[in-house]
Amino acid sequence: MSDENNSVNNEQTPASEESENVDNVGQDKKVDEAQPHETEEPDSTAKPATSSNNTAPSKTKIDVLLKPAGDAPIMKKKKWAVDRNKPVCWVSEFIKKYLKFTVSDSLFLYVNQSFSPSPDTEVGVLFDSFGSDGKLVLHYCKTQAWG
């Protein structure tokens, strides 16, 4: 699957603007992880709900790191900038498209390798409670992995 991410690059990405500075196709994965992509383009449409929160950065996109579990295929590009108010089901749909899942394939997402957030949970909410090192780690798999 090494060259699959070329095709998803321009259509349907979680943050098409951001993808330019994180998604340098063909480069080593490690490069992705170090990119400070939050510096670009503050999104003026976002709600002010997080603006006075001192514990979390008051940005409108968060870094989501997607890791496979079990027999799930690896995504070549793992780290994505996602709008805070996007629901978890949006992330699942994105992964399914990226990995070219068929309609019948299921996908499960886990936080902390422990619980599976409700599909309508906003990723920003998860980040506020379970983010670490400035990013939210989500594990994905094709069968139920935990609990």
Place this chain on the structure above:
Amino acid sequence: MAEDREVLREIWEGRIPVCFTLAEEEVYSGEQPDPYYLLVPRQSYFPLVTDKVQRHFVQSVDPEKHGEMWLEYEGQPLKWHYPVGVLFDLFTNGNCLPWKITAHFQGFPEEELLHCPSKEAIESHFMSVVKEADALKHRGQLVNNMQKKDHKQLWTGLQNDKFDQFWSVNKKLMESSGEDMFKYIPYRIYQIDRPYIQKLFRPVTEEGDYNTLADLLKSVNGGESTDNREEVLKNRRVLIQGIEPPLETPVLWLSEHLSYPDNFLHICIVNKIKNES
């Protein structure tokens, strides 16, 4: 753990009288069926208690068109994955009994509601929230160290409305002494037309004082500017389990006693006067 068993039992026994009617425009054969009355536990989820409602109405709808039953109150679709008591506190302002809910079999609002394909889906949602709560309280250690049968007992206790069965396991998750002191309080704050708020909040300050409900409300920004927060709260009610707890109540106590079975403290902020908004 929680000490006051009487409080726990009172909370557990909270019931809401509900009057279900079938959406008029969906009546297919014959006359509008009679409404269906049910006393619904606050702690439960609608799909756990509405099988009979579904059977009562399904014969009156178009067999060609009907899909999964969903519920609505005054135009507001009701999310099955929120506890019944949360939906009631948030949308009714607590002042209309019986609660008049409309049942639908058509036009499922895909954007607003999740499907509920089976009882297993409710169980897996419930257990996930319990795990999330324990991740906040005890880094997930207590729930992960439990046996599968303990998880099952939590669920069947809720499903069958058995207080003792549920609490004999849940008391372990509510352990908050010594090393098991809650690290963070699992809470969600709901307001109409907004996503809920959930952030990290410690039960005790660095100085060792208990954080109160007022402290919790201060710590979150509900989209209002900080300056007029007190003014805003003057016109609002803060409801947990249908109760307005004094704002000086320690959040730890609330978490131990007024949490829903999913181990979260669900807090609704609603307007004082119903027509104000």
